[in-house]
Amino acid sequence: KKIAVVIVAAGSGSRFGDPIPKQYHLLGGKPLLRHCIESFAKLVPLEMIRVIYNPDHRDRYDDAMNGLSLPEPIAGGLTRQQSVLNGLRSLEDENPDYVLIHDAARPGISDDVILRVVNALSEHSGAIPTLPVMDTIKQAGHSGFIEKTIPRAQLHRAQTPQGFHFATILKAHKQFEGLEFTDDAALLEQLGLDVICVEGDVANDKVTRPDDMDRAHDRLYTGSK
């Protein structure tokens, strides 16, 4: 099967509270984005990997890519969803069978997780790595008072890479252009298509706040969970 990868790295990282966007922060001397690319490059040819970036970060991007010859990066959009669509459109000529869509803010992606996603695509329209929810989840109103407890047995934390049949996810993204879903599986859910959960990995949790960097470092370099 022909597999392509879209790595979305066009966010401003505003929650990270630092002028350097998180995807360019160093983890063990390498930018988060570079960790992601190296993980996928073990399984997919470089010419099938597309990075979606913010052209304002061109210098940081070039530094991160030092020595790697990837196709030209694609400019992202104002939302994650728009950034993904730009990436998918850049692959239309290649017309891969499958596409894996990954957040650059998840540097701890392993071969095992990638392969679980890819393998599930022989039987399903989409496959996403997930983890069970361990905390009790409360719904509260704006005033902060609890309204209810959401039973967690059927809840899953969604990670990336999310894998899809390319033609299916491209069509869905074109149909829902302009909306703001926070992941890609949500688009197939809207269409009633089958997306299966495969086992995720805590090392693959998203780096969102500065202290997540320390946790990511420990997980990558000491194997601690």
Ligand code: C5P
């Ligand atoms: O904001 P959030 O943490 O959901 O972003 C997830 C991923 O999407 C990040 O890797 C970020 O760089 C990317 N993104 C993007 N374009 C945007 C917003 C987010 O590529 N406009």
